[in-house]
Amino acid sequence: MAAVQAEPKWLNLSAGVEQAIEYIDAAADGGARLVAFPETFLPGFPWWMWLNSVDWGEEFLSRYLSNALTADGPELRAIGYAARRKGIHVSIGFAERAGREVFMAQALIDGDGDIAVVRKAEPTGLERTVFSPSDGGLLIRDTEYGRVGVLGGADHLRSELRGRMHEQREQIHIAAWSGFTVYYGEGKEWGPELNTAASVRYAMDGATHVIAPVAVVPVAGWEVVDARRPDRRLLHGGGGVSRIFGPGGLELAPPLGEGEEGVIFADLDINRSLRPAPYSDRPASCRTPSGRITRREPAHT
Template sequence: MPIQIRAAAVQAEPAWLHLPAGVAQTIGFIEDAGAGGAQLVAFPEVFLPGYPWWLWLNSVDWGSEFQSRYLANSMTRDGAEMAAIADAAQWARVRVVLGFAERAGDEIYMAQAMIGPDGQVRVARKQRPTPLEREVFADGVAPSVVYHTELGRVGVLGGADHLCPDRRVDLWREQVHVAAFSGFTVYHEVGDDVVVAVNSTVAEQYAREGGVVVIAPTALVPMTGWSVVDARSPHHLLLSGGGGVARILGPDGRDLAPPLPPGKSGLLFADLVLDESGNRWTDMRVAG
């Protein structure tokens, strides 16, 4: 029998540097996804506790302040916070793909948790963060990023890895791909429309090249109405809020459901039917 799946992608602003609030927010989205009939819900990269956007600033003092706070609000893979999220997934009967900053001693890793509807947790670490990200995150071990699940073969990658051919999943092995984006800030005079186009283009290309469904959650950056100016030139804007738009795409790179408005927090749902042979998505229906 064909496998029928309702998938959900998170588009939301993280509870920046506040792990307890972030865990509660994550559980809320899992419960909402389950109530909406989803069997799979995907979160942005390092949704807990949010992406370290201070790296894009030129103040060393800011970096030292945030680094300790970031470590303190990062999550361990076997702690009480992950256990609470796994319990929520089991209660809602939803498979969860969760991007989080994993604390292991004094090291932090960019990690993706695959949490089954039975509460089982498997974690993969990003092998090589970008040079700037290495100011915060350590290198991980090259993981297998394709999981064999009751929903088919599900692959997972973080945003920048989609631009590195040597780190991309063997496309033929996947049936569903989660492209987890940490969001995109607007830098200097770059417009938000350009920022939105970055993750959209990457996700569309991946879907077409692999012939797979792509679920692309994204974070809103990182505080509503947020902006940072250059202290040496107060009229010079360095960064401002943005984020991108969550997408669920078919193998042709087209939307299976109309995206949420930019800047709006919520879940994007789409219904999918997997061919019995497990090779292609043969029927795709837009979900309301």
């Protein structure tokens, strides 16, 4: 199984779809039968919500809407075709456009390219300035590799939702995170420590493997200062890191460094035993008995 850690192609849907397909190919060529992408990877999470300018927000919202996907549109079909071509299951988070509304959506795509989509029921406070709530639902699919479910971001902090998911007896859970940055003035409670701990707790409470993909969020991409105080940054932190955990919370693959882009791999045994990762002699790889990673240089856009 594989988890992607990468910077989205911000507000550029066509480039983002091409990027996603490249990662699908790389994961499949690396031996993965399931690859997971971060929350709202297409077209990227709307970090401008933390900016202090109403004008900027209006500009970004219009661009975000025009770069969001439709559930039955050609972009998601192209990703489904890539999954079928490689015979790999794909989990990907995206912004779903429906009329003038945008929803936080997750898609699970099987190796035949069949697509199932669920919308996040309760976006968090700031997320509701961009995304609409929905009637929700659970996204869990039976596959030849086990029972797979997915949740996005802060849904992992909702005890009642975690309980409903655990009742479904997942064997593989995808905890999709949008990225870890910190708004000026907020404490570490919203940093990677809490979110990684949430993934570990989910693995332990649900007795399930957890694949936790995370987007890279470079400061250079969203660094804006408060207009009232030119020396004050509103955002800081680079995002990351993606992880893969076993049912007891044991980390199964060495993580990439914060801000690095690439894919991490681990072989999962749904009977809760770990098989060694297959040997690969690809030059850009690093292997351990429990997992491996591939790296690539961050794209500059």
